[in-house]
Amino acid sequence: MDQLITNQFRAALTHLLAQEGRGAQARLSKKQNIDRGYLNAIVKGRKSGSEKIRSKIASHFDMAYEDVFVLGRRLLAQEEEPDANYGNQTWDVLETAEDEPTFLNSSSGDVVGFKVPAKGEEGSSSVQTRILKTIEVLESETKYGDLLAGLIDAFHDSLSTKREKETIH
Numbered sequence: 001m002d003q004l005i006t007n008q009f010r011a012a013l014t015h016l017l018a019q020e021g022r023g024a025q026a027r028l029s030k031k032q033n034i035d036r037g038y039l040n041a042i043v044k045g046r047k048s049g050s051e052k053i054r055s056k057i058a059s060h061f062d063m064a065y066e067d068v069f070v071l072g073r074r075l076l077a078q079e080e081e082p083d084a085n086y087g088n089q090t091w092d093v094l095e096t097a098e099d100e101p102t103f104l105n106s107s108s109g110d111v112v113g114f115k116v117p118a119k120g121e122e123g124s125s126s127v128q129t130r131i132l133k134t135i136e137v138l139e140s141e142t143k144y145g146d147l148l149a150g151l152i153d154a155f156h157d158s159l160s161t162k163r164e165k166e167t168i169h
Contacts, residue, residue, distance in 0.1 A: 006048040008072030013043060015075055016061050016068075032056040 017024040025043065029036040034053055041047035042057075049057070058065045134152075138145045 005069065006045070008069045008076060009049065009054055010042065010045055010072070011075040011079075012068045012072035013057060015071065017043065028057065028060050032060050 017028070020027070025039060026036065028034065029039050034056060038047065038049075038053070042049040042053070054068070055065050058068045061068070063071075134148065137148050
């Protein structure tokens with residue numbers, strides 16, 4: 001049981017560090033006051049990490065402690081079923097004549113288009129309602145949930161890149 005928890009946490013940590021990019025381990029170590037060697041041992045699987053350290057790591061990524069394990073479980077499940085690994089696909093926004101977002105999956109060539117309802121238009125909803133709907137789709141364990149997760153990652157990466165460019169200029 002303890003090995004399972006260690007593997008789940010390590011899978012999530014490795015994923016989160018990879019998403020944060022180069023120097024992520026050093027930044028985590030410095031911001032959370034965790035010895036770099038100890039953190040590296042957790043990443044490499046030589047140490048499991050104390051609950052206090054794992055809590056600090058979860059906090060660094062703005063995640064609840066339990067959510068790190070949920071992420072780890074999902075990542076490990078994806079490794080077992082590579083065909084269901086939609087979250088690692090790359091999506092590009094296509095320019096279209098209409099004002100409707102269209103996305104192209106760079107690896108498979110799949111195209112997904114949809115119309116965003118304007119505020120006050122039938123089908124629009126509050127942010128809270130949209131969040132609840134999003135959670136329902138993400139937790140559905142279907143291709144739709146995997147597709148939505150991939151799109152969320154693509155949007156988040158685009159937004160982060162835009163913010164980085166704005167701070168540079």
